[in-house]
Amino acid sequence: MTLEQHTHYVDGSWVTPLGTDRLEVVNPATEEVYGGIPDASAADVDRAVEAARVAFYDGDWRHWTPQARADVLVRVADELAKRNDDMAAVLTSEMGSPISQSRFGQIPVTIELLRYYTEQAGNYAWQTRKPSWDAANKGLDVVVQQEPVGVVGAITPWNGPQICTMMKVAPALLAGCTMVFKPAPEASLNFIGFAEAFEAAGLPPGVLNIVTGGAATGEHLVTHDDVDKVAFTGSVAVGRKIASLCAERLRPVTLELGGKSPALLLEDADVEQAVASLLVPMLFVSGQACNAPTRILAPRSRHAEVVDALVAAMDAIPLGDPTDPATGVGPMTSKAQRERVLGYIEVGKAEGAKVALGGGRPAGFDRGWYVDKTVFTDVDNSMRIAQEEIFGPVCAVIAYDGEDDGVRIANDSRLGLAGSVWTADPEHGFEVASRLRSGSLGVNAHGLDAAAPLAGMRDSGIGCERGIEAIDDYVSPKGILVPS
Known part of the structure; x- marks a missing residue:
């Protein structure tokens, strides 16, 4: 048709x-x-x-x-x-x-x-x-x-x-x-x-x-x-x-x-709940969303736990035919976009980041502009994959040392569109969210609302x-x- x-x-x-x-x-x-x-x-x-x-x-x-x-x-x-x-x-x-x-x-x-x-x-x-x-x-x-x-x-x-x-x-x-x-x-x-x-x-x-x-x-x-x-x-x-x-x-x-939105997981965050919630905006339109939480900031003490949870949850999301109601991740919208995303994956590897999931084109897809769901770990926030908008099903897990360091890393970006804070203490989470330089924020939530202004800061x-x-x-x- x-x-x-x-x-x-x-x-x-x-x-x-x-x-x-x-x-x-x-x-x-x-x-x-x-x-x-x-x-x-x-x-x-x-x-x-x-x-x-x-x-x-x-x-x-x-x-x-x-x-x-x-x-x-x-x-x-x-x-x-x-x-x-x-x-x-x-x-x-x-x-x-x-x-x-x-x-x-x-x-x-x-x-x-x-x-x-x-x-x-x-x-x-x-x-x-x-x-x-x-x-x-x-x-x-x-x-x-x-x-x-x-x-x-x-x-x-x-x-x-x-x-x-x-x-x-x-x-x-x-x-x-x-x-x-x-x-x-x-x-x-x-x-x-x-x-x-x-x-x-x-x-x-x-x-x-x-x-x-x-x-x-x-x-x-x-x-x-x-x-x-x-x-x-x-x-x-x-x-x-x-x-x-x-x-x-x-x-x-x-x-x-553009956006390079941080999801800041505090020490007391419920990792399983945070990851499950973050996957929805992270993979909306197959990761081609401006407010996607593409930088996952984890306390160094819980970094491995966050990586494991994210890899397991993302790996379980079906990738395939976008006309199938069960599909969670489809193709990139254009060939040029696929090549852009694949190019950034290679940049991440060259910069020294480690691929914990995916890292290229998925097996079994001879046609269609697909990119595998990809998780990078051992990422420094100065790397291009942490600073530049990739616009695909790719995220980076970044370790931080102490809450102030987490806030510093979250704000260390030319982009300031969205972000979120995850914690067992919502009142403290609100205090931390108020320190982030992004236009749309959430506490134990990462999304947009019709009533919430979306006013990007800096290059956003x-x-x-x-x-x-x-x-x-x-x-x-x-x-x-x-x-x-």
Whole structure:
């Protein structure tokens, strides 16, 4: 079965591309062509941005009350739920996410994100009033309105395509913005159902527009004169380029970039419970998740115990066909990604780290972009495999000497996206977590929540996604002096 997309979703309709270029979509488990998408031209992007611009300035969307906008988004969530299984199947075929994760993780988390933001319509401070300060303004108050920033251009990744898209779409549309977004070419076909859900829910034309394409399409969107704000999820390298392009244009940008997240196991941690809990985010999308706990920090006295527990638990996770509901680890999304991960495994060996599990391509897989589940031990935090994001089913166990040393190692990274602390004393765990320089943290938990802000530190990004705080990135405060 193949799936060919021949149109873009612009101004509430499926429109024929103005260009003729196309991109193949290859199934990473079979290495066979699964489908194709239009590679949007500059003219295609221009048309989509114009639709968003007209919808923002000439349409009613930004003038609706937040609750009225939320009511439409509630219907969108319901429509997405109807399409859950179909979108999950496409997602698995085009980028290799194990079907159980696609069906019960990728799409449902997307829907819950949207439902969370619909609940914030009445909680966010869209307008506040306070006394003026200057003596010259005696008798006046200050009314602060949070105005939608305008047209948002978004570029989203292939690993959690709908989740990362909804982290932008939901707060932006609730705020009254309009949007054009470009999904990653490796994971664009699942957005056919996504767009259909918004259309069926009655979203006004032009409020949400989707164009597919490669890097040139994305750059034209980011640099378009009529885009007011950019949001991007992806690599640090591309994020730096986008930040530079936005800086030249004095354009606000939200960046959610890489991670090298530590899981700090304290001396009193329940190792079996910690390892069992950590495997879920560690191997989500076969290890291709930005918040994955890829650095396991263990007290030196318990290092061997942690390694043994991790190796046993990871070895038991089935690796194989992503369409099999029992599969926990599937292929890498692309051949290039597989080669990247295998390259880092060789770097780790060359640096002196020891392979406790895996360490290459799994036996019995002659086709498909698979990498074996891999655990490194005897890792020093200065090694590249401890400092650079690998984005595969690979983790490193690092020994530390004393709690302060563990905190030091956890913070010794240019990346600061997520992390966790594991202990029998949750109150002390909270104190330790508060010392970690990461944007999203947990005590005896390593995951994300719709209500918890995800604001990467250092090279992990700029701005915030998730939580009511993310709405701040899609509004601009307007102060109005009025008589008291």
